Amino acid sequence: MSARQIYLDHAATTPVDGEVLQAMLPYFSAEFGNPHSLHAFGRRAVAALDGARDTVAACIGAKANEVYFTSGGTEADNWALAGVLRANAARGRHFIVSAAEHHAVRERARSLAAEGSALSVLPVDGQGRADAAALERLLRPDTVLVCLMAANNEGGTLQPLEQVSALCRAHGVLLFSDAVQAAGVLPVGVNAPPVDLMSFSSHKLYGPKGAGALYVRSGVKIAPLLYGGRQERGKRGGTVNVPAAVGFAKALALAAARRAQDAPRIAALRDRFAAKVLAGGIGAERNGDPENSLPGIVNFTFAGIDGEACLYALDLAGVAASGGAACSSGAPEPSHVLLAMGKSEAQARGSVRFSFGRENTEEEAEAAAEIVIRVVKALRKARA
Ligand code: PLP
Numbered sequence: 001m002s003a004r005q006i007y008l009d010h011a012a013t014t015p016v017d018g019e020v021l022q023a024m025l026p027y028f029s030a031e032f033g034n035p036h037s038l039h040a041f042g043r044r045a046v047a048a049l050d051g052a053r054d055t056v057a058a059c060i061g062a063k064a065n066e067v068y069f070t071s072g073g074t075e076a077d078n079w080a081l082a083g084v085l086r087a088n089a090a091r092g093r094h095f096i097v098s099a100a101e102h103h104a105v106r107e108r109a110r111s112l113a114a115e116g117s118a119l120s121v122l123p124v125d126g127q128g129r130a131d132a133a134a135l136e137r138l139l140r141p142d143t144v145l146v147c148l149m150a151a152n153n154e155g156g157t158l159q160p161l162e163q164v165s166a167l168c169r170a171h172g173v174l175l176f177s178d179a180v181q182a183a184g185v186l187p188v189g190v191n192a193p194p195v196d197l198m199s200f201s202s203h204k205l206y207g208p209k210g211a212g213a214l215y216v217r218s219g220v221k222i223a224p225l226l227y228g229g230r231q232e233r234g235k236r237g238g239t240v241n242v243p244a245a246v247g248f249a250k251a252l253a254l255a256a257a258r259r260a261q262d263a264p265r266i267a268a269l270r271d272r273f274a275a276k277v278l279a280g281g282i283g284a285e286r287n288g289d290p291e292n293s294l295p296g297i298v299n300f301t302f303a304g305i306d307g308e309a310c311l312y313a314l315d316l317a318g319v320a321a322s323g324g325a326a327c328s329s330g331a332p333e334p335s336h337v338l339l340a341m342g343k344s345e346a347q348a349r350g351s352v353r354f355s356f357g358r359e360n361t362e363e364e365a366e367a368a369a370e371i372v373i374r375v376v377k378a379l380r381k382a383r384a
Contacts, residue, residue: 010357052249073201083222092142099340127289128157150182155288156297165193207251211244267295276369
């Protein structure tokens with residue numbers, strides 16, 4: 001085992017930034033008030049919450065009253081789908097979801113279909129990019145919503161949001177985009193191209209876990225997620241987690257400020273690692289679109305190797321990586337995203353995702369590639 005683990009799983013989660021932690025700390029202790037109380041404790045908490053909402057809104061080009069704090073990406077994704085379909089049922093019950101969506105969208109979409117909504121799946125090409133031309137064919141007079149993520153969490157492929165947004169606008173259909181993976185590293189906003197709803201998660205961008213937001217454009221009808229008090233303008237009952245919201249807002253603002261320097265540096269580390277692995281003579285095949293991808297993510301299939309066995313061996317050798325979606329690790333099924341890209345079940349099972357982040361170094365990129373080559377060679381030898 002190596003002395004230090006090399007963490008290459010930033011698409012699963014990131015460490016909390018020191019400045020983010022400092023911004024959160026007062027709201028666990030001295031400033032513990034309930035933002036919905038009328039007294040001074042509550043007023044200070046609501047001021048912090050308002051400040052966090054203003055910051056998130058400014059970072060994504062929204063108005064403050066279009067930002068709803070949630071417990072993270074899964075909640076925001078679930079809410080966007082269920083809330084829009086319920087509130088717009090009189091207009092229609094058909095919705096379209098891309099084949100590359102995260103489980104948080106996919107599973108909620110399937111459950112809504114089981115409850116009576118009509119679901120169409122938008123196919124993706126061999127690189128995981130949604131087929132905008134197919135969208136035009138799938139749109140129906142009763143279509144109310146299209147779901148297309150900004151960038152995929154498994155292969156990192158950027159999606160054709162611009163084209164899809166234009167089509168949705170032309171057909172009067174709402175567009176929801178999951179920006180959970182993209183928001184920390186790309187200049188994600190709600191206006192260029194215009195989207196009607198967008199989801200965010202704090203722990204993917206050096207903020208705390210259990211925090212995030214759903215953006216809902218003014219005028220878009222959405223049913224409440226949680227019924228209770230009047231919190232989040234009556235749409236999401238429950239006392240808001242003030243430290244989490246403050247931390248998320250700080251993390252998003254830091255990501256926006258650092259993006260121009262972080263993204264190329266992280267992409268260079270990823271590319272250095274990828275080039276070395278590809279040249280390592282281990283039959284590595286890169287999944288996704290290397291040209292149009294999130295800067296930190298690279299996904300490989302190692303022919304004839306079981307991805308899960310590879311992850312365990314990599315962990316023992318000092319590299320922390322992941323097999324497709326972290327949220328589904330341990331699940332027996334191969335990645336639905338890789339299958340949708342036309343990979344065979346064996347290829348999908350043999351895939352490993354490496355995701356680079358701020359604290360990674362060139363030495364780590366080099367060392368990790370050497371470890372990957374060594375581990376895959378050893379696994380292949382053991383099978384022979
Ligand atoms: N959407 C995408 C694209 C993700 O990658 C993830 C997490 O992996 C989620 C949603 C879920 O976010 P959270 O962990 O905040 O619930």
